[in-house]
Amino acid sequence: MHNAPSEPRTVLVVVAHPDDAEFGCGGTLAAWAAEGWEITLVICTDGSAGGPDDATDVGPEARRRISEIRKAEQRAAAEILGLKEVVFLDYPDGMLQPSIELRRDIVRQIRRIRAQRVVCQSPDRVWTPQYSIPRFHPDHLAAANATVAAVYPAAQNGWDFPELLAEGYPPSKVRELYITGAPVLNYAVDISATIEQKLAALRCHVSQLGTDQTELAQRVRQWAAERGQEFGLALAEAFHRVEN
Numbered sequence: 001m002h003n004a005p006s007e008p009r010t011v012l013v014v015v016a017h018p019d020d021a022e023f024g025c026g027g028t029l030a031a032w033a034a035e036g037w038e039i040t041l042v043i044c045t046d047g048s049a050g051g052p053d054d055a056t057d058v059g060p061e062a063r064r065r066i067s068e069i070r071k072a073e074q075r076a077a078a079e080i081l082g083l084k085e086v087v088f089l090d091y092p093d094g095m096l097q098p099s100i101e102l103r104r105d106i107v108r109q110i111r112r113i114r115a116q117r118v119v120c121q122s123p124d125r126v127w128t129p130q131y132s133i134p135r136f137h138p139d140h141l142a143a144a145n146a147t148v149a150a151v152y153p154a155a156q157n158g159w160d161f162p163e164l165l166a167e168g169y170p171p172s173k174v175r176e177l178y179i180t181g182a183p184v185l186n187y188a189v190d191i192s193a194t195i196e197q198k199l200a201a202l203r204c205h206v207s208q209l210g211t212d213q214t215e216l217a218q219r220v221r222q223w224a225a226e227r228g229q230e231f232g233l234a235l236a237e238a239f240h241r242v243e244n
């Protein structure tokens with residue numbers, strides 16, 4: 001999409017957890033950042049439920065600790081991708097709801113940076129075997145539903161969340177919405193030049209993905225090659241893209 005020079009080249013990425021963006025669109029974000037887009041990453045949860053599945057120490061202190069570790073990992077990954085900032089909305093991990101409060105918090109971020117592009121996870125489940133279970137994480141669905149509702153109409157409609165007008169955030173229209181992991185993928189970004197940045201960013205998430213990510217890197221390359229093949233590119237990330 002063509003952007004006049006006066007328009008801000010701003011992107012808001014909204015996901016549920018630290019590392020979601022790297023998996024879904026890390027190569028794309030690095031490519032856009034290299035093109036001069038200013039990218040803000042919003043993490044809806046505090047990442048406080050991201051330890052090993054068999055952990056038994058899951059009390060408040062353990063949650064506080066893992067939350068801090070994951071935030072630091074996310075900031076390091078964002079730096080590798082060339083993102084401008086990371087914003088944590090700090091909803092409790094594992095309990096995210098597509099609430100009006102979450103929608104308002106996302107609208108505030110869209111309006112604050114006057115986001116031209118918004119990237120989010122899929123609000124729809126995909127019932128095909130090649131998709132893995134994590135795509136069905138209820139936090140992902142909640143973050144996605146709240147984001148799609150924030151993009152239209154709330155971000156561009158002054159009647160929605162008048163309290164944001166009082167905060168100094170007038171309505172702002174998003175031009176393009178990109179949905180990762182959607183049932184229908186109609187747009188791909190060539191990540192051949194940025195796959196190494198994506199992998200390096202994933203390597204920051206040691207608490208979730210461990211230190212030996214050789215196998216993971218192979219899988220990520222394989223996914224990118226499969227997506228690329230569908231769109232005539234070497235390595236790609238794919239989206240459902242809609243213009244507003």
Ligand SMILES: [Zn+2]
Pocket residue numbers: 016017020137140
């Ligand atoms: Zn996640």
